[in-house]
Amino acid sequence: SDLGPRAMYLALENYARQKGMLRMKAYFISNVDPDDAYGVLNGLDLSETLFILVSKSGTTLETLTNETLVRNMIKDAGLDPAKHMIAVTSKTSPLANSKDYLDSFYIDDYIGGRYSSTSAVGGAVLSLAIGGFVFDRFLQGASAQDGQARERDIRKNPPLLDALIGIWERNVLGYATTAVLPYAQGLSRFPAHLQQADMESNGKSVNRFGEPVNYKTGPVLFGEPGTNGQHSFYQLLHQGTDIVPLQFVGFSTNQGNLDFEVKGSTSREKLCANLAAQIVAFACGKDDENPNKRFDGGRPSSLIYGDKFSPEALGSLLSHFENKIMFQGFAWNLNSFDQEGVQLGKKLATQVLSGECTGALEAYSKMFIKR
Known part of the structure; x- marks a missing residue:
């Protein structure tokens, strides 16, 4: 898949450009x-x-x-x-x-x-x-977080703690969807990568022994960087009929050296202000006599926050979510490392291309392919 490498490259492109390392x-x-x-x-x-x-x-x-x-x-x-x-x-x-x-x-x-x-x-x-030394720093960050994933004390094991919170939200509270909301433009494609990593790994209805499960497994995952998402799907997150747990990601500083002040605050300060505002708004809500303007609150969220959006931070962030997915797969007794769900479509597509199809598959193939 290109989703991972694409997300990692885009995450470091501005960093490399600002440092004069973009080759x-x-x-x-x-x-x-x-x-x-x-x-x-x-x-x-x-x-x-x-x-x-x-x-x-x-x-x-x-x-x-x-x-x-x-x-x-x-x-x-x-x-x-x-x-x-x-x-x-x-x-x-x-x-x-x-x-x-x-x-x-x-x-x-x-x-x-x-x-x-x-x-x-x-x-x-x-x-x-960008350079092999930058990739090495990315790996160092991932390795450090992998080390934390081996920590037996759950309080010192962020991926395991995150995984258990997700299981509580999915299996106890019954929430079917999770949103990953990075307040960092460099992570614009990171939610798409996590969507594949999570849903392809734990979107299973049989356990690792091939037996049907009688409990919910992986959630539907989606996301978009802030503040863009605020103007597209946050309406549903705030006032929709389904509660969607939220995972925010943010950093204290931006990667590039471009920032400017408008009306008493910089662009970076506005971004961070929106991040703080959304966390509180989702949690606390706001009462109003007009039901259309009432926010119930009670929307659960977590926050991963760092100082600098560096190669090490990116590697650590990736490792965190990979280990979270792995731990949830263990808890649900799934094989998180296969993806049989993608195979049927491939086989049927091969039949269409070879002309060896009948019934509905033949009808649709004639509709789409003009030979």
Whole structure:
């Protein structure tokens, strides 16, 4: 998946730019929709572009389709694709040691895409774009938080404590949804990555022994950075009929050196003021004679707050949520490291493309594909 590496790169892009460490700008192509590739490739100088092909199995249809498209464009530009592409894959994949790539980097077979940001998958793009030493600092932050996840005292184990709070909200209070709300623009794609990591890991209705469960498992997760989310879906969070637990993330300082004062306060101060205001508003609410303006409050929230939004902080934040997901999987007795739910659609799509489909699948395929 590109969600993790994309989220990590975007989280550090402004930091690297402000420090003068941004070596290369990274773009991502993941959707098999050709408009995704077109939107990225149009306007790029291919002679100065390096492509990173990421596929653990080396057989992922979407990835190989986009690779073929890219190779053809490189050839059309009079260039050698082998000099403009590297591969990140497993040692057992068809891509391993191929002469079609400038170089190959390897990930272990047991690492799923949603947990690969700290592997060569994230390492390749972050090291090339920002620098290997920055990626190393990112790993140091993740490692430090992994150490905390091994702490036996729950009061000193933030991921475990967070996991148990989430289980209480899901299984005791019956809340079906969680919102992750980072008050940091660098984390604009972090909720999307967590959405995949959490829902693909613990969105299961059978336990790790293949037996049906009779309790609720992973919640629906979504999010958007503040203050943007305040002007889109916070209305439902404040006054909707369903209570949605909230996870806020914030930092004391911004990554860039751009800040200015308007009407007596800086942009950073306004952002932090909104974060404080939302936490209190969700918790305490506000009474009013007009029911339309009444806020019941009682919306539970947690806060992860740091001083500087650094590579170490990002690694620690990622590790926190990965370990939280793992602990919840343990508690629910799930296999948080498979994703059988994505396989059926792939098989049916293969049938459609081969023309070997009947019934409703055939009817829909004729509607969408004009042969």
